[in-house]
Amino acid sequence: MYTVLIKGGEVFDGSGREAFRADIALQGDKIAAIGEQLKEPAELVVDADGLAVAPGFIDIHTHTDATIFSCPMSTSKLLQGVTSEVIGSCGVGAFPVHPSYRGELLEYLKIHGFSFPAQGVTWEDLTGYAAELGKLKLGTNLLPQVAHGALRGAVVGFGAQKPTAAMQAQMEQLLALAMEQGAWGMSAGLIYPPGSFADTEELIGLARVIKDYDGLFSIHIRGESQTLRQSLDEAIGIARESGARVQISHLKAMGRTQWGMGRECLELLQRSREAGVDIAADQYPYEASSTSLTALVPQWAHSGGVARLLERLDDPDLVANIKEEIGREINMRGGAERIRITALASPKNREAALGKSLAQIAAAWNLSPEETVVRLLKEEKGVVNAVYFSMDPEDVKTILSDENVGVGSDGSGMAREKGKTTHPRSFGTFARVIGPCVREGILPLELAIYKMTGLNARRLGLTDRGLLRPGLAADLTVFDPAAVCDRADFLDPQQYPVGIEYVFVNGELAVRRGALTGAAAGRVLLKKP
Ligand SMILES: [Zn+2]
Incomplete structure (x- = not known):
């Protein structure tokens, strides 16, 4: 007797491959059989x-660790x-x-946007962290991946200092320890301090450790706009020099x-792949990105936290220069009307700014857009989130149709x-790809599903x-291909799909x-060394 048919x-x-009609039987947590007319x-x-039956979708790029202690079900x-x-x-x-x-680190x-368990951060390594996650009803x-920012912070601190040779060795040891403990690889965010302070050499050293453990190195590259090309070249160079499997996170071309x-x-x-470099990418299917408003502030002004x-x-003496650079960054991203504030804490500014564009807020406050950014950051102590409509819809479609670009929500x-x-x-990525994007003809359904299942598993080394x-884990998603649709949009983003x-x-x-x-059947999955 099967548990599920x-x-x-x-x-x-x-x-x-193309779809075929079949029954699928589950036994406990495994797929037991796939065939015609299972009896x-x-x-x-x-x-x-x-209905369509697919492997459960694998979101290869998320920030669910930020919300997991407040929303362990990961409902969206x-x-x-x-x-x-x-x-x-x-x-x-x-x-x-x-x-x-x-x-x-906590700051x-x-x-x-991280929240923490009531007892605070009690762990020091992946084993401790995974144990804490394991107590939740997931x-x-x-x-889990090792975050380069946290790794660097734990050895070098959160300033702009270049690691000494001893510090570099210590980072590599800590990374190796985390890989031993079951990390799937490491991620780097080269626009966010302290990760942004790392030079290419530091990253290649760490990538060699990832290579030794057959992990994945996911890189949010140093620039996704004017420096896009050289930033991609840096990531390709890291993959080539280290031999590690590298994933460009949320591939996009940003700014006019x-x-x-x-x-x-x-x-x-x-x-690069044809030249033997193991490099691919992932993407979320939207024309706007979302990140802290501090992303508009020049790198040098971030040093020290x-x-x-x-x-x-x-x-x-400094703020005039900072404003000038913020102004340039706003223009480059497409203008103040293309940047919308999506999260901040103080009731007064929520009223004035939430859901509005920088251009609207600036007009209401009678300030320039760059002055508006500075005022918001000061009043909110740096904690302001925004969405940036700075991509070309045609680019988003072109990238989405590529068979080497996996789907990752970044949410x-x-x-x-x-x-x-x-x-x-966070609410719509996967339904949007298998629904509207497929129906619009951007990519066929079997490719869309591959990009969120088989491809992502292979990149991760998730076998x-x-x-x-038969014999693989019983993670499955059953959906109506004619009706599936995302409903979340920028005006009302917290809507579940249909x-x-x-x-x-x-x-x-x-x-x-x-x-x-x-049912809370999720588990913390650790890579077997
Ligand atoms: Zn990122």
């Missing part, structure tokens, strides 16, 4: 006639059919922790001067919360998920008819 669906097995009875029978992901999430992205993550730099995580499987570069980026990566940044914003798992603004990618095969009918996580039914069943 999914009958008569169109099976997309995650390999990219054995089952405790639960799901009629999938007219699970309801999209996501069953596994890679955490610790963009160089931002919660381990390793060195006692001397704990305060600065840096807070800027990136909705999805979590795959770069519009139309999507094709060129893909060709550059393709040529948020407290120092706020001091500089108060320093009359975090959340439950719908009244009055909260965020980027819609027991991402495909529908058309995701059933989601199984480790063999347990977690979503039924588009609603959570209450």
Whole structure:
């Protein structure tokens, strides 16, 4: 007797091949059989006639570790059919922790929207962190990466200092320890301090360790606008020099001067692969990015952390230069009307700024856009989030149609919360790709599914998920291909998708008819060394 029998669906097995009609049987947390007209009875029978059956989606780029202690079910992901999430992205993550730099680490995580368990950060390494995550009732499987920012912070501190040879060796040792403990690789965020202070040489040294453990090095590259080309070249160089598998995170061409570069980026990566470099990318399917408003502030002004940044914003000798550079950055990203404030804390500014564009706020305050940014950052102590509509829709489509670019939301798992603004990618990414993007003809459904299952699993070295095969883990998503659709948009981003009918996580039914069943079957997945 099977535990579950999914009958008569169109099976997309995650390999990219065309769908075929079959029944799928689950036994416990594994796929037991795939075939025509499976006869054995089952405790639960799901009629999938007219529905698509796919491996559970693997979100290869998330910030769900920021929200996991407040939303362990990762509701917005699970309801999209996501069953596994890679955490610790963009160089931002919660381990390793060195006692001397704990305060600065917490401050840096807070800027990136992290919440923590009531007892605080009690862990020091991945083993301790994974144990803490394991106490939660998790909705999805979590795959931790080492965050380069946290790693560097634990050894060098959070300032701009170049590591000494001894510090470099110590970072490499700590990274190796985390890989021994089951990390899937490392992420770097080369626009966010302290990761932005790392030079290429430092990163190559660390990438060699990742290579030794056959992990993935995910890089949020140093520049996604004017310096896009040289930033891609840096990442390709790191992959070539180290031999590590490298993933360009959220590939995009940002800012007016770069519009139309999507094709060129893909060709550059393709040529590198043909030359033997193991490099690919992931992407979220939106024309706007979302990050801290501090991303508009020049790098040098960040050195020493948020407290120092706020001091500089108060320093009359420095603030003129900072404003000038902010102004240039705003223009480059497409203008003040293309930047919208999505999160800040103080009630007064929520009223004045939340959901509005920088241009609107500036007009209301009778300030220039750059003065508006400085005022917001000062009043909110640096904690302001914004979305930047700085991509060309055609580039987004071009990149989305590429078979070597996986789907990754760059978002975090959340439950719908009244009055909260965020980027819609946390609620809509996967349904948007398999729904509207497929129906628009940007890519065929089997390719869309491959890009969120088989491809992502292969990049990660995750061998027991991402495909529908007997013996593999029973993570499955069953959806209505005609109806599936994202509903989250920039005005109302916290909306769950429609058309995701059933989601199984480790063999347990977690979503039924588009609603959570209450089953919390997610696990912390660690890479076997
Ligand atoms: Zn990033």
